[in-house]
Amino acid sequence: MCCLMPVICQDIIPCHDWSSAPVAQLFKDQYRHYGLGKARVVFTIHNLEFGAQLITKAMEFSDKATTVSPTYAREISGNPSIASNIFKFHGILNGIDPDMWDPYNDKFIQVSYTSENVVEGKKAAKEALQQRLGLKRDNLPMIGIISRLTHQKGIHLIKHAIWRTLERGGQVVLLGSAPDHRIQNDFVNLANQLHSSYNDPARLCLSYDEPLSHLIYAGADFILVPSIFEPCGLTQLTAMRYGLIPIVRKTGGLYDTVFDADHDKERAQGHGLEPNGFNFDGADAAGVDYALNRAISAWYDGREWLNSLCKRVMQQDWSWNRPALDYLEL
Incomplete structure:
Protein backbone atom coordinates (compact mmCIF):
# COMPACT_ATOMS: atom_id res chain seq x y z
CA MET A 1 0.00 0.00 0.00
CA LEU A 93 29.23 26.70 11.23
CA ASN A 94 30.19 28.40 7.98
CA GLY A 95 31.86 26.51 5.18
CA ILE A 96 34.17 27.31 2.27
CA ASP A 97 33.95 26.65 -1.45
CA PRO A 98 36.46 23.82 -2.10
CA ASP A 99 36.42 24.53 -5.83
CA MET A 100 37.46 28.15 -5.38
CA TRP A 101 40.13 27.24 -2.83
CA ASP A 102 41.83 24.22 -4.37
CA PRO A 103 45.63 23.87 -4.55
CA TYR A 104 45.26 21.32 -7.34
CA ASN A 105 43.47 23.77 -9.67
CA ASP A 106 44.71 27.11 -8.39
CA LYS A 107 45.83 29.38 -11.23
CA PHE A 108 47.76 31.62 -8.82
CA ILE A 109 50.30 28.98 -7.75
CA GLN A 110 52.99 27.44 -9.90
CA VAL A 111 52.85 23.81 -8.73
CA SER A 112 49.51 22.11 -8.16
CA TYR A 113 49.30 19.65 -5.30
CA THR A 114 46.97 17.45 -3.27
CA SER A 115 47.32 15.86 0.15
CA GLU A 116 49.40 13.14 -1.48
CA ASN A 117 52.20 15.47 -2.56
CA VAL A 118 51.61 18.35 -0.15
CA VAL A 119 55.22 18.46 1.05
CA GLU A 120 56.64 18.88 -2.45
CA GLY A 121 53.87 21.27 -3.50
CA LYS A 122 54.27 23.56 -0.52
CA LYS A 123 58.06 23.55 -0.85
CA ALA A 124 57.74 24.83 -4.42
CA ALA A 125 55.13 27.40 -3.38
CA LYS A 126 57.30 28.66 -0.52
CA GLU A 127 60.22 29.20 -2.87
CA ALA A 128 57.95 31.08 -5.29
CA LEU A 129 56.60 33.22 -2.45
CA GLN A 130 60.07 34.00 -1.15
CA GLN A 131 61.22 34.93 -4.63
CA ARG A 132 58.21 37.17 -5.28
CA LEU A 133 58.62 39.06 -2.00
CA GLY A 134 62.41 39.18 -2.00
CA LEU A 135 62.79 37.00 1.07
CA LYS A 136 65.85 34.86 1.62
CA ARG A 137 65.23 31.49 -0.02
CA ASP A 138 66.02 29.41 3.04
CA ASN A 139 64.10 26.45 4.39
CA LEU A 140 62.76 28.23 7.48
CA PRO A 141 59.43 28.05 9.34
CA MET A 142 57.10 30.60 7.78
CA ILE A 143 54.11 32.16 9.50
CA GLY A 144 51.38 33.52 7.22
CA ILE A 145 48.92 36.20 8.35
CA ILE A 146 46.02 37.17 6.09
CA SER A 147 43.70 39.56 7.85
CA ARG A 148 41.89 42.84 8.05
CA LEU A 149 43.94 44.88 10.50
CA THR A 150 41.35 45.80 13.12
CA HIS A 151 41.23 45.44 16.87
CA GLN A 152 38.85 42.48 16.48
CA LYS A 153 41.64 40.57 14.73
CA GLY A 154 44.04 40.93 17.68
CA ILE A 155 46.51 43.33 16.11
CA HIS A 156 48.56 43.59 19.31
CA LEU A 157 48.95 39.80 19.22
CA ILE A 158 49.85 39.90 15.53
CA LYS A 159 52.63 42.38 16.23
CA HIS A 160 53.98 40.33 19.12
CA ALA A 161 53.85 37.11 17.08
CA ILE A 162 55.85 38.73 14.26
CA TRP A 163 58.69 39.64 16.62
CA ARG A 164 58.55 36.26 18.37
CA THR A 165 58.72 34.36 15.07
CA LEU A 166 61.77 36.31 13.99
CA GLU A 167 63.43 35.63 17.35
CA ARG A 168 62.88 31.90 16.67
CA GLY A 169 64.56 32.18 13.28
CA GLY A 170 61.41 32.09 11.20
CA GLN A 171 59.96 34.19 8.40
CA VAL A 172 56.68 36.13 8.43
CA VAL A 173 54.45 37.21 5.56
CA LEU A 174 51.50 39.44 6.40
CA LEU A 175 48.85 40.46 3.88
CA GLY A 176 46.20 42.90 5.03
CA SER A 177 45.11 46.47 5.36
CA ALA A 178 43.40 48.63 7.96
CA PRO A 179 40.26 50.72 7.41
CA ASP A 180 41.57 53.00 10.18
CA HIS A 181 44.43 55.07 8.75
CA ARG A 182 46.07 55.28 12.17
CA ILE A 183 46.39 51.49 12.35
CA GLN A 184 47.55 51.40 8.72
CA ASN A 185 50.29 53.93 9.48
CA ASP A 186 51.24 51.98 12.58
CA PHE A 187 51.89 48.89 10.46
CA VAL A 188 53.81 50.93 7.89
CA ASN A 189 56.07 52.05 10.73
CA LEU A 190 56.36 48.44 11.94
CA ALA A 191 57.43 47.34 8.45
CA ASN A 192 60.16 49.98 8.46
CA GLN A 193 61.29 48.95 11.93
CA LEU A 194 61.47 45.28 10.95
CA HIS A 195 63.52 46.20 7.90
CA SER A 196 66.09 48.02 10.00
CA SER A 197 66.17 45.53 12.88
CA TYR A 198 66.10 42.09 11.27
CA ASN A 199 67.55 42.47 7.79
CA ASP A 200 64.21 41.65 6.21
CA PRO A 201 63.03 38.13 7.15
CA ALA A 202 59.51 39.57 7.20
CA ARG A 203 57.23 41.13 4.59
CA LEU A 204 54.20 43.23 5.49
CA CYS A 205 52.07 43.68 2.37
CA LEU A 206 49.59 46.34 3.47
CA SER A 207 47.04 46.17 0.68
CA TYR A 208 44.50 43.85 -0.94
CA ASP A 209 46.07 41.29 -3.26
CA GLU A 210 44.03 38.24 -4.24
CA PRO A 211 46.79 36.36 -6.14
CA LEU A 212 49.23 36.91 -3.27
CA SER A 213 46.74 35.52 -0.75
CA HIS A 214 46.61 32.24 -2.71
CA LEU A 215 50.40 32.08 -2.81
CA ILE A 216 50.64 32.68 0.95
CA TYR A 217 48.11 29.92 1.61
CA ALA A 218 50.17 27.59 -0.55
CA GLY A 219 53.64 28.62 0.57
CA ALA A 220 53.49 29.32 4.30
CA ASP A 221 53.77 26.59 6.94
CA PHE A 222 51.36 28.07 9.50
CA ILE A 223 48.49 30.53 9.49
CA LEU A 224 48.07 32.80 12.51
CA VAL A 225 44.55 33.95 13.50
CA PRO A 226 44.71 35.47 17.01
CA SER A 227 41.30 37.17 16.97
CA ILE A 228 39.83 38.73 20.09
CA PHE A 229 36.46 37.49 18.87
CA GLU A 230 35.67 35.63 15.66
CA PRO A 231 32.08 34.68 14.73
CA CYS A 232 33.37 31.95 12.42
CA GLY A 233 36.51 32.80 10.50
CA LEU A 234 37.16 31.55 7.00
CA THR A 235 40.92 32.15 6.99
CA GLN A 236 41.75 29.06 9.04
CA LEU A 237 39.39 26.90 6.95
CA THR A 238 40.88 28.07 3.67
CA ALA A 239 44.39 27.65 5.06
CA MET A 240 43.78 24.02 6.01
CA ARG A 241 42.58 23.36 2.48
CA TYR A 242 46.14 24.28 1.40
CA GLY A 243 47.87 22.26 4.12
CA LEU A 244 48.67 25.15 6.48
CA ILE A 245 48.60 24.42 10.21
CA PRO A 246 46.39 26.94 12.02
CA ILE A 247 47.52 28.79 15.15
CA VAL A 248 44.43 30.41 16.65
CA ARG A 249 42.94 31.93 19.74
CA LYS A 250 40.15 29.85 21.31
CA THR A 251 37.12 31.95 20.46
CA GLY A 252 34.02 31.62 18.27
CA GLY A 253 34.39 29.57 15.13
CA LEU A 254 38.15 29.29 15.64
CA TYR A 255 37.46 27.10 18.67
CA ASP A 256 34.91 25.06 16.70
CA THR A 257 37.30 24.28 13.84
CA VAL A 258 40.83 24.10 15.30
CA PHE A 259 41.63 21.26 17.71
CA ASP A 260 44.93 21.50 19.53
CA ALA A 261 47.47 18.81 18.69
CA ASP A 262 48.49 18.46 22.34
CA HIS A 263 45.24 18.97 24.22
CA ASP A 264 42.17 18.41 22.06
CA LYS A 265 42.21 14.80 20.92
CA GLU A 266 39.05 13.88 22.83
CA ARG A 267 37.19 17.01 21.74
CA ALA A 268 38.20 16.40 18.12
CA GLN A 269 37.00 12.81 18.29
CA GLY A 270 33.65 14.08 19.51
CA HIS A 271 33.36 15.88 16.17
CA GLY A 272 34.60 12.90 14.17
CA LEU A 273 37.96 14.55 13.56
CA GLU A 274 41.60 14.40 14.58
CA PRO A 275 43.59 17.33 16.03
CA ASN A 276 44.61 19.80 13.35
CA GLY A 277 46.52 22.75 14.84
CA PHE A 278 47.51 24.80 17.85
CA ASN A 279 45.32 27.08 19.95
CA PHE A 280 45.62 29.26 23.03
CA ASP A 281 43.57 31.03 25.69
CA GLY A 282 43.87 34.63 26.74
CA ALA A 283 44.62 37.71 24.71
CA ASP A 284 48.17 38.42 25.83
CA ALA A 285 51.72 37.70 24.74
CA ALA A 286 52.01 34.62 26.95
CA GLY A 287 48.97 33.06 25.31
CA VAL A 288 50.07 33.50 21.72
CA ASP A 289 53.62 32.46 22.65
CA TYR A 290 52.33 29.18 24.07
CA ALA A 291 50.82 28.13 20.75
CA LEU A 292 53.40 29.77 18.48
CA ASN A 293 56.40 28.25 20.25
CA ARG A 294 54.93 24.75 20.10
CA ALA A 295 54.24 25.14 16.38
CA ILE A 296 57.72 26.43 15.54
CA SER A 297 59.38 23.80 17.73
CA ALA A 298 57.44 21.13 15.88
CA TRP A 299 58.78 22.53 12.60
CA TYR A 300 62.36 22.30 13.84
CA ASP A 301 62.16 19.04 15.81
CA GLY A 302 59.25 17.04 14.38
CA ARG A 303 59.13 17.60 10.66
CA GLU A 304 57.87 14.13 9.82
CA TRP A 305 54.97 14.51 12.26
CA LEU A 306 54.26 18.03 10.99
CA ASN A 307 54.19 16.81 7.40
CA SER A 308 51.61 14.20 8.36
CA LEU A 309 49.59 16.94 10.03
CA CYS A 310 49.66 18.97 6.80
CA LYS A 311 48.25 16.00 4.96
CA ARG A 312 45.60 15.47 7.63
CA VAL A 313 44.27 19.02 7.57
CA MET A 314 43.98 18.92 3.78
CA GLN A 315 41.80 15.83 4.01
CA GLN A 316 39.37 17.32 6.53
CA ASP A 317 36.11 18.55 5.02
CA TRP A 318 35.35 22.20 5.80
CA SER A 319 33.04 22.68 2.82
CA TRP A 320 29.32 23.46 3.00
CA ASN A 321 28.42 19.75 2.97
CA ARG A 322 27.69 19.40 6.68
CA PRO A 323 26.47 22.96 7.37
CA ALA A 324 24.02 22.66 4.47
CA LEU A 325 22.38 19.69 6.17
CA ASP A 326 22.07 21.71 9.38
CA TYR A 327 20.39 24.55 7.49
CA LEU A 328 18.01 22.15 5.77
CA GLU A 329 17.09 20.66 9.15
CA LEU A 330 16.45 24.13 10.56
Whole structure:
Protein backbone atom coordinates (compact mmCIF):
# COMPACT_ATOMS: atom_id res chain seq x y z
CA MET A 1 0.00 0.00 0.00
CA CYS A 2 1.37 3.39 -0.95
CA CYS A 3 1.09 6.24 1.54
CA LEU A 4 1.16 9.67 -0.04
CA MET A 5 2.36 12.49 2.21
CA PRO A 6 1.34 16.09 1.48
CA VAL A 7 4.13 18.39 0.36
CA ILE A 8 4.07 21.87 1.88
CA CYS A 9 5.95 24.53 -0.07
CA GLN A 10 7.36 27.33 2.04
CA ASP A 11 9.39 30.36 1.06
CA ILE A 12 12.33 31.46 3.19
CA ILE A 13 13.32 35.11 3.40
CA PRO A 14 16.94 35.28 4.61
CA CYS A 15 18.20 38.49 6.24
CA HIS A 16 21.77 39.14 7.31
CA ASP A 17 23.17 41.50 9.95
CA TRP A 18 22.04 45.08 10.53
CA SER A 19 21.94 46.04 6.85
CA SER A 20 18.94 43.86 6.01
CA ALA A 21 17.60 43.44 9.55
CA PRO A 22 14.64 45.83 8.97
CA VAL A 23 13.24 43.40 6.37
CA ALA A 24 12.02 41.11 9.17
CA GLN A 25 9.71 43.70 10.71
CA LEU A 26 8.69 45.21 7.37
CA PHE A 27 7.63 41.80 6.11
CA LYS A 28 5.63 40.92 9.22
CA ASP A 29 3.96 44.35 9.47
CA GLN A 30 3.32 45.21 5.83
CA TYR A 31 3.82 42.36 3.37
CA ARG A 32 2.84 38.95 4.68
CA HIS A 33 -0.86 39.78 4.25
CA TYR A 34 -0.42 39.92 0.47
CA GLY A 35 -0.49 36.20 -0.16
CA LEU A 36 2.78 35.51 1.61
CA GLY A 37 1.37 33.91 4.74
CA LYS A 38 3.52 30.77 4.45
CA ALA A 39 6.81 32.59 4.08
CA ARG A 40 9.21 32.52 7.04
CA VAL A 41 12.03 34.91 7.94
CA VAL A 42 15.43 33.58 8.97
CA PHE A 43 17.81 36.19 10.35
CA THR A 44 21.57 35.52 10.48
CA ILE A 45 24.09 37.39 12.61
CA HIS A 46 27.60 37.47 11.14
CA ASN A 47 28.92 40.03 13.60
CA LEU A 48 27.03 41.44 16.59
CA GLU A 49 29.50 44.34 16.85
CA PHE A 50 27.43 46.59 14.59
CA GLY A 51 23.79 47.72 14.55
CA ALA A 52 22.57 46.30 17.86
CA GLN A 53 19.23 48.13 17.78
CA LEU A 54 18.35 46.87 14.31
CA ILE A 55 19.51 43.36 15.22
CA THR A 56 17.28 43.39 18.32
CA LYS A 57 14.22 44.13 16.16
CA ALA A 58 15.17 41.46 13.62
CA MET A 59 15.52 38.90 16.40
CA GLU A 60 12.03 39.77 17.60
CA PHE A 61 10.31 39.54 14.22
CA SER A 62 12.20 36.62 12.63
CA ASP A 63 10.90 33.05 12.82
CA LYS A 64 14.37 31.59 13.28
CA ALA A 65 17.74 33.20 13.87
CA THR A 66 21.21 31.85 13.28
CA THR A 67 24.83 32.79 13.63
CA VAL A 68 27.90 31.37 11.98
CA SER A 69 29.29 29.02 14.63
CA PRO A 70 28.01 27.20 17.73
CA THR A 71 30.60 28.76 20.05
CA TYR A 72 29.86 32.30 18.88
CA ALA A 73 26.17 31.57 19.49
CA ARG A 74 27.02 30.69 23.11
CA GLU A 75 29.32 33.68 23.51
CA ILE A 76 26.64 36.19 22.52
CA SER A 77 23.60 34.39 23.96
CA GLY A 78 23.48 36.70 26.97
CA ASN A 79 23.55 39.87 24.90
CA PRO A 80 20.35 41.93 25.30
CA SER A 81 19.78 41.76 21.54
CA ILE A 82 19.67 37.96 21.73
CA ALA A 83 18.63 36.87 25.20
CA SER A 84 14.87 37.41 25.02
CA ASN A 85 14.67 35.38 21.79
CA ILE A 86 17.26 32.74 22.59
CA PHE A 87 14.70 29.98 21.97
CA LYS A 88 14.85 30.63 18.21
CA PHE A 89 18.65 31.12 18.01
CA HIS A 90 20.99 28.51 16.49
CA GLY A 91 24.73 28.39 15.72
CA ILE A 92 25.63 26.75 12.40
CA LEU A 93 29.23 26.70 11.23
CA ASN A 94 30.19 28.40 7.98
CA GLY A 95 31.86 26.51 5.18
CA ILE A 96 34.17 27.31 2.27
CA ASP A 97 33.95 26.65 -1.45
CA PRO A 98 36.46 23.82 -2.10
CA ASP A 99 36.42 24.53 -5.83
CA MET A 100 37.46 28.15 -5.38
CA TRP A 101 40.13 27.24 -2.83
CA ASP A 102 41.83 24.22 -4.37
CA PRO A 103 45.63 23.87 -4.55
CA TYR A 104 45.26 21.32 -7.34
CA ASN A 105 43.47 23.77 -9.67
CA ASP A 106 44.71 27.11 -8.39
CA LYS A 107 45.83 29.38 -11.23
CA PHE A 108 47.76 31.62 -8.82
CA ILE A 109 50.30 28.98 -7.75
CA GLN A 110 52.99 27.44 -9.90
CA VAL A 111 52.85 23.81 -8.73
CA SER A 112 49.51 22.11 -8.16
CA TYR A 113 49.30 19.65 -5.30
CA THR A 114 46.97 17.45 -3.27
CA SER A 115 47.32 15.86 0.15
CA GLU A 116 49.40 13.14 -1.48
CA ASN A 117 52.20 15.47 -2.56
CA VAL A 118 51.61 18.35 -0.15
CA VAL A 119 55.22 18.46 1.05
CA GLU A 120 56.64 18.88 -2.45
CA GLY A 121 53.87 21.27 -3.50
CA LYS A 122 54.27 23.56 -0.52
CA LYS A 123 58.06 23.55 -0.85
CA ALA A 124 57.74 24.83 -4.42
CA ALA A 125 55.13 27.40 -3.38
CA LYS A 126 57.30 28.66 -0.52
CA GLU A 127 60.22 29.20 -2.87
CA ALA A 128 57.95 31.08 -5.29
CA LEU A 129 56.60 33.22 -2.45
CA GLN A 130 60.07 34.00 -1.15
CA GLN A 131 61.22 34.93 -4.63
CA ARG A 132 58.21 37.17 -5.28
CA LEU A 133 58.62 39.06 -2.00
CA GLY A 134 62.41 39.18 -2.00
CA LEU A 135 62.79 37.00 1.07
CA LYS A 136 65.85 34.86 1.62
CA ARG A 137 65.23 31.49 -0.02
CA ASP A 138 66.02 29.41 3.04
CA ASN A 139 64.10 26.45 4.39
CA LEU A 140 62.76 28.23 7.48
CA PRO A 141 59.43 28.05 9.34
CA MET A 142 57.10 30.60 7.78
CA ILE A 143 54.11 32.16 9.50
CA GLY A 144 51.38 33.52 7.22
CA ILE A 145 48.92 36.20 8.35
CA ILE A 146 46.02 37.17 6.09
CA SER A 147 43.70 39.56 7.85
CA ARG A 148 41.89 42.84 8.05
CA LEU A 149 43.94 44.88 10.50
CA THR A 150 41.35 45.80 13.12
CA HIS A 151 41.23 45.44 16.87
CA GLN A 152 38.85 42.48 16.48
CA LYS A 153 41.64 40.57 14.73
CA GLY A 154 44.04 40.93 17.68
CA ILE A 155 46.51 43.33 16.11
CA HIS A 156 48.56 43.59 19.31
CA LEU A 157 48.95 39.80 19.22
CA ILE A 158 49.85 39.90 15.53
CA LYS A 159 52.63 42.38 16.23
CA HIS A 160 53.98 40.33 19.12
CA ALA A 161 53.85 37.11 17.08
CA ILE A 162 55.85 38.73 14.26
CA TRP A 163 58.69 39.64 16.62
CA ARG A 164 58.55 36.26 18.37
CA THR A 165 58.72 34.36 15.07
CA LEU A 166 61.77 36.31 13.99
CA GLU A 167 63.43 35.63 17.35
CA ARG A 168 62.88 31.90 16.67
CA GLY A 169 64.56 32.18 13.28
CA GLY A 170 61.41 32.09 11.20
CA GLN A 171 59.96 34.19 8.40
CA VAL A 172 56.68 36.13 8.43
CA VAL A 173 54.45 37.21 5.56
CA LEU A 174 51.50 39.44 6.40
CA LEU A 175 48.85 40.46 3.88
CA GLY A 176 46.20 42.90 5.03
CA SER A 177 45.11 46.47 5.36
CA ALA A 178 43.40 48.63 7.96
CA PRO A 179 40.26 50.72 7.41
CA ASP A 180 41.57 53.00 10.18
CA HIS A 181 44.43 55.07 8.75
CA ARG A 182 46.07 55.28 12.17
CA ILE A 183 46.39 51.49 12.35
CA GLN A 184 47.55 51.40 8.72
CA ASN A 185 50.29 53.93 9.48
CA ASP A 186 51.24 51.98 12.58
CA PHE A 187 51.89 48.89 10.46
CA VAL A 188 53.81 50.93 7.89
CA ASN A 189 56.07 52.05 10.73
CA LEU A 190 56.36 48.44 11.94
CA ALA A 191 57.43 47.34 8.45
CA ASN A 192 60.16 49.98 8.46
CA GLN A 193 61.29 48.95 11.93
CA LEU A 194 61.47 45.28 10.95
CA HIS A 195 63.52 46.20 7.90
CA SER A 196 66.09 48.02 10.00
CA SER A 197 66.17 45.53 12.88
CA TYR A 198 66.10 42.09 11.27
CA ASN A 199 67.55 42.47 7.79
CA ASP A 200 64.21 41.65 6.21
CA PRO A 201 63.03 38.13 7.15
CA ALA A 202 59.51 39.57 7.20
CA ARG A 203 57.23 41.13 4.59
CA LEU A 204 54.20 43.23 5.49
CA CYS A 205 52.07 43.68 2.37
CA LEU A 206 49.59 46.34 3.47
CA SER A 207 47.04 46.17 0.68
CA TYR A 208 44.50 43.85 -0.94
CA ASP A 209 46.07 41.29 -3.26
CA GLU A 210 44.03 38.24 -4.24
CA PRO A 211 46.79 36.36 -6.14
CA LEU A 212 49.23 36.91 -3.27
CA SER A 213 46.74 35.52 -0.75
CA HIS A 214 46.61 32.24 -2.71
CA LEU A 215 50.40 32.08 -2.81
CA ILE A 216 50.64 32.68 0.95
CA TYR A 217 48.11 29.92 1.61
CA ALA A 218 50.17 27.59 -0.55
CA GLY A 219 53.64 28.62 0.57
CA ALA A 220 53.49 29.32 4.30
CA ASP A 221 53.77 26.59 6.94
CA PHE A 222 51.36 28.07 9.50
CA ILE A 223 48.49 30.53 9.49
CA LEU A 224 48.07 32.80 12.51
CA VAL A 225 44.55 33.95 13.50
CA PRO A 226 44.71 35.47 17.01
CA SER A 227 41.30 37.17 16.97
CA ILE A 228 39.83 38.73 20.09
CA PHE A 229 36.46 37.49 18.87
CA GLU A 230 35.67 35.63 15.66
CA PRO A 231 32.08 34.68 14.73
CA CYS A 232 33.37 31.95 12.42
CA GLY A 233 36.51 32.80 10.50
CA LEU A 234 37.16 31.55 7.00
CA THR A 235 40.92 32.15 6.99
CA GLN A 236 41.75 29.06 9.04
CA LEU A 237 39.39 26.90 6.95
CA THR A 238 40.88 28.07 3.67
CA ALA A 239 44.39 27.65 5.06
CA MET A 240 43.78 24.02 6.01
CA ARG A 241 42.58 23.36 2.48
CA TYR A 242 46.14 24.28 1.40
CA GLY A 243 47.87 22.26 4.12
CA LEU A 244 48.67 25.15 6.48
CA ILE A 245 48.60 24.42 10.21
CA PRO A 246 46.39 26.94 12.02
CA ILE A 247 47.52 28.79 15.15
CA VAL A 248 44.43 30.41 16.65
CA ARG A 249 42.94 31.93 19.74
CA LYS A 250 40.15 29.85 21.31
CA THR A 251 37.12 31.95 20.46
CA GLY A 252 34.02 31.62 18.27
CA GLY A 253 34.39 29.57 15.13
CA LEU A 254 38.15 29.29 15.64
CA TYR A 255 37.46 27.10 18.67
CA ASP A 256 34.91 25.06 16.70
CA THR A 257 37.30 24.28 13.84
CA VAL A 258 40.83 24.10 15.30
CA PHE A 259 41.63 21.26 17.71
CA ASP A 260 44.93 21.50 19.53
CA ALA A 261 47.47 18.81 18.69
CA ASP A 262 48.49 18.46 22.34
CA HIS A 263 45.24 18.97 24.22
CA ASP A 264 42.17 18.41 22.06
CA LYS A 265 42.21 14.80 20.92
CA GLU A 266 39.05 13.88 22.83
CA ARG A 267 37.19 17.01 21.74
CA ALA A 268 38.20 16.40 18.12
CA GLN A 269 37.00 12.81 18.29
CA GLY A 270 33.65 14.08 19.51
CA HIS A 271 33.36 15.88 16.17
CA GLY A 272 34.60 12.90 14.17
CA LEU A 273 37.96 14.55 13.56
CA GLU A 274 41.60 14.40 14.58
CA PRO A 275 43.59 17.33 16.03
CA ASN A 276 44.61 19.80 13.35
CA GLY A 277 46.52 22.75 14.84
CA PHE A 278 47.51 24.80 17.85
CA ASN A 279 45.32 27.08 19.95
CA PHE A 280 45.62 29.26 23.03
CA ASP A 281 43.57 31.03 25.69
CA GLY A 282 43.87 34.63 26.74
CA ALA A 283 44.62 37.71 24.71
CA ASP A 284 48.17 38.42 25.83
CA ALA A 285 51.72 37.70 24.74
CA ALA A 286 52.01 34.62 26.95
CA GLY A 287 48.97 33.06 25.31
CA VAL A 288 50.07 33.50 21.72
CA ASP A 289 53.62 32.46 22.65
CA TYR A 290 52.33 29.18 24.07
CA ALA A 291 50.82 28.13 20.75
CA LEU A 292 53.40 29.77 18.48
CA ASN A 293 56.40 28.25 20.25
CA ARG A 294 54.93 24.75 20.10
CA ALA A 295 54.24 25.14 16.38
CA ILE A 296 57.72 26.43 15.54
CA SER A 297 59.38 23.80 17.73
CA ALA A 298 57.44 21.13 15.88
CA TRP A 299 58.78 22.53 12.60
CA TYR A 300 62.36 22.30 13.84
CA ASP A 301 62.16 19.04 15.81
CA GLY A 302 59.25 17.04 14.38
CA ARG A 303 59.13 17.60 10.66
CA GLU A 304 57.87 14.13 9.82
CA TRP A 305 54.97 14.51 12.26
CA LEU A 306 54.26 18.03 10.99
CA ASN A 307 54.19 16.81 7.40
CA SER A 308 51.61 14.20 8.36
CA LEU A 309 49.59 16.94 10.03
CA CYS A 310 49.66 18.97 6.80
CA LYS A 311 48.25 16.00 4.96
CA ARG A 312 45.60 15.47 7.63
CA VAL A 313 44.27 19.02 7.57
CA MET A 314 43.98 18.92 3.78
CA GLN A 315 41.80 15.83 4.01
CA GLN A 316 39.37 17.32 6.53
CA ASP A 317 36.11 18.55 5.02
CA TRP A 318 35.35 22.20 5.80
CA SER A 319 33.04 22.68 2.82
CA TRP A 320 29.32 23.46 3.00
CA ASN A 321 28.42 19.75 2.97
CA ARG A 322 27.69 19.40 6.68
CA PRO A 323 26.47 22.96 7.37
CA ALA A 324 24.02 22.66 4.47
CA LEU A 325 22.38 19.69 6.17
CA ASP A 326 22.07 21.71 9.38
CA TYR A 327 20.39 24.55 7.49
CA LEU A 328 18.01 22.15 5.77
CA GLU A 329 17.09 20.66 9.15
CA LEU A 330 16.45 24.13 10.56
